[in-house]
Amino acid sequence: MQHWTGIDAVPAGFGPAVVTIGNFDGVHRGHQAVLQQLVDEGRGRGASSVAITFDPHPRQVHAPESGMHLITGLTDRVQLIAESGLDALLTINYTLDFARSTAEEFVRRIIVEKLKACAVVIGHDVRFGAGNHGDFETMVELGRRYGFDVVGIDDVGHDRRWSSTWIREALHAGDVSTAAEVLGRPHRMRGEVVHGAARGRELGFPTANLSPESTGIIPADGVYAGWLVDAAGTRWPSAISVGTNPTFVGVSRQVESHVIDRPDESVEDFDLYGQQVVVEFVERLRPMVAYNGVESLITQMNDDVAKARTILTADASAA
The missing domain is CATH 3.40.50.620 (HUPs)
Structure with a gap:
């Protein structure tokens, strides 16, 4: 083209x-x-x-x-x-x-x-x-x-005309499944991976943080199952966090993806910093909530990863 x-x-x-x-x-x-x-x-x-x-x-x-x-x-x-x-x-x-x-x-x-x-x-x-x-x-x-x-x-759609307005409404509600139905594919954001506060790494869940200048509407705060597509085009299953992480004080709103079952946890062998990546949202797992201490948060994050793995295994099989 x-x-x-x-x-x-x-x-x-x-x-x-x-x-x-x-x-x-x-x-x-x-x-x-x-x-x-x-x-x-x-x-x-x-x-x-x-x-x-x-x-x-x-x-x-x-x-x-x-x-x-x-x-x-x-x-x-x-x-x-x-x-x-x-x-x-x-x-x-x-x-x-x-x-x-x-x-x-x-x-x-x-x-x-x-x-x-x-x-x-x-x-x-x-x-x-x-x-x-x-x-x-x-x-x-x-x-x-x-x-x-x-x-x-003529207008096309099923119960409602497919439109950008409908997609925005769905994303603002965190309903990425409906957004994907209207889009014909998962909603995506694109941006550079930048350094964050490294809290995820400290908790055992290192994340790739998207730059605030990334393109694409940010869905409602919450945790999502989705994919991170790196600069080489490799699709990595991910648990994606959107929001301020209310368990910690003074955190600005951000989008961060934890790659599930990554081949090596060392930054040297899996360095996404500075790369332009795409993050795709498949399904919302839960809203963003504050937890009573770090241990409760880690337990929940393990549960999020397990649910995301199950969802994305099925998503990959259906593709």
């Missing part, structure tokens, strides 16, 4: 193309259905399939005070979109100046002149252009004017 990080990066003479537009935060099953339709339309028309997305997310630009966090960072979004099989992704730097483009200016300049679209694949709830004044009917009218077809995609 070609990835263009700016409108001017689109090669001269590119086209024809079948195009879709979206933020694709999470690249969940609803997004995957749109991208699959895009790829199929492109192949059927003998055209390239191209998705347009934005970075940062428009809400982070128009309402920075909202403190919005993305389900997936840009690195994962690009990787997941590439897995859909489309030909190209255009990531547009979203700014207040860009946001002033009218719906017609956006379509004419990018979809028509840059990408030479023969068709646009969009949901019926699409909004685009200054003030979000452009909608599905606007795109249909512009298609007539500029000579491209518009293919409407």
Whole structure:
């Protein structure tokens, strides 16, 4: 997949193309259905399939005070979109100046002149252009004017429409199983492993601590079964702690993964510090609670590891 990080990066003479537009935060099953339709339309028309997305997310630009966090960072979004099989992704730097483009200016300049679209694949709830004044009917009218077809995609889901909002709700509740159902895979975070207070190592449960700058929404505080994927792509079964660890005073909120049954407990033979890793959340084991002393905490941690091992053995078998 070609990835263009700016409108001017689109090669001269590119086209024809079948195009879709979206933020694709999470690249969940609803997004995957749109991208699959895009790829199929492109192949059927003998055209390239191209998705347009934005970075940062428009809400982070128009309402920075909202403190919005993305389900997936840009690195994962690009990787997941590439897995859909489309030909190209255009990531547009979203700014207040860009946001002033009218719906017609956006379509004419990018979809028509840059990408030479023969068709646009969009949901019926699409909004685009200054003030979000452009909608599905606007795109249909512009298609007539500029000579491209518009293919409407219906909402997909079972009891509820698959959406980024649903995923955020689930993650904020610690329901990573529901989030995985909507995503079509476990929720993930990505970041650098940094040094922590080493309390886990002192207790016999060394952990890989994610940097505060890591991407991906942090689920609700608690202990989870999941996977740590190191820089080499090796997947390690893990018990993951999210929170402040209330048994100890003055600990800031953090995400730390204890690799289960690691081959060697020495830092020299298993050094993740400084690596970019991915942490995947499979199932929540329990909420974060304070324990009456270190011995009670160690007993609980042994129980957490045993439960996580059982869950992840089944998860690996089902994969």
